[in-house]
Amino acid sequence: MSLIIALFCSVLICSAPLEVAAGVFLTGSKTFEITDYSVVKKGISTGSFIRSDRFTVGGHQWAIKFYPQGHNMSYSNYVSIYVQLKNATSVAKAMYTHRLLDMKTLRWANNSQLRSDVRTFTPNHQWGYYDFMTHSELEASDYLLNDKLVIKTTLWVFEGSSAVSKGGSYNEGNLTSAGVFDNDENLADA
Numbered sequence: 001m002s003l004i005i006a007l008f009c010s011v012l013i014c015s016a017p018l019e020v021a022a023g024v025f026l027t028g029s030k031t032f033e034i035t036d037y038s039v040v041k042k043g044i045s046t047g048s049f050i051r052s053d054r055f056t057v058g059g060h061q062w063a064i065k066f067y068p069q070g071h072n073m074s075y076s077n078y079v080s081i082y083v084q085l086k087n088a089t090s091v092a093k094a095m096y097t098h099r100l101l102d103m104k105t106l107r108w109a110n111n112s113q114l115r116s117d118v119r120t121f122t123p124n125h126q127w128g129y130y131d132f133m134t135h136s137e138l139e140a141s142d143y144l145l146n147d148k149l150v151i152k153t154t155l156w157v158f159e160g161s162s163a164v165s166k167g168g169s170y171n172e173g174n175l176t177s178a179g180v181f182d183n184d185e186n187l188a189d190a
């Protein structure tokens with residue numbers, strides 16, 4: 001169902017602000033290709049998801065989760081997209097973007113340039129957008145072509161993350177960044 005290609009050092013990173021340049025964040029991206037969107041959507045209920053293979057960024061393992069019918073009944077007209085920390089014992093602080101590939105221009109969606117705030121991920125917790133896009137918006141868009149959809153998730157993982165779980169300290173002031181979306185939702189694993 002999914003073909004996964006890990007890409008490191010995406011274009012975004014080059015334009016990322018000083019934290020990255022200072023080496024405070026470790027960054028990486030993953031693409032998650034859904035080749036049969038309508039079939040997946042039809043076969044899955046609200047609250048259910050498909051998940052990418054695991055990938056590693058900043059020493060932690062992650063996975064992308066896609067809910068074709070929304071993560072709960074309030075959002076059953078939406079697709080929801082999350083990134084989940086898969087390490088069983090570590091805690092990570094990270095920022096992320098979820099972007100869709102425009103199949104016509106073969107460019108990643110513009111809103112991608114907006115990163116989340118720094119979020120704390122505990123094992124199996126996920127952050128993302130329950131209202132990422134409505135079905136009608138997505139299905140009318142150039143992000144869907146021949147029933148195919150490609151999600152790219154980029155993470156910026158704070159280097160001191162694993163120390164945080166051991167009670168290590170970090171400077172919160174270094175972590176503030178442009179938090180653009182106001183619809184983030186922290187959910188326990190479904």
Ligand SMILES: *[C@@H]1O[C@H](CO)[C@@H](O)[C@H](O)[C@H]1NC(C)=O
Nearest residue numbers: 059060061087088089090162
């Ligand atoms: C996360 O899990 C991977 C695979 O088990 C392991 O190699 C890595 O050290 C773990 N990272 C942390 C921060 O615990």
Ligand SMILES: *[C@@H]1O[C@H](CO)[C@@H](O)[C@H](O)[C@H]1NC(C)=O
Nearest residue numbers: 071072073074075130185186
């Ligand atoms: C769905 O999730 C949102 C965000 O957590 C919450 O506000 C809403 O009440 C939930 N709806 C249902 C039906 O559980």
Ligand SMILES: *[C@@H]1O[C@H](CO)[C@@H](O)[C@H](O)[C@H]1NC(C)=O
Nearest residue numbers: 102105108109110111112113
């Ligand atoms: C993408 O972003 C650039 C720079 O902010 C803007 O000029 C352009 O109009 C945007 N394109 C779309 C399709 O929104």
Ligand SMILES: CC(=O)N[C@H]1CO[C@H](CO)[C@@H](O)[C@@H]1O
Nearest residue numbers: 018019022024171173174175
């Ligand atoms: C990269 C960066 O902004 N580093 C700052 C982190 O916070 C310390 C203490 O406030 C500053 O001295 C660094 O310049």
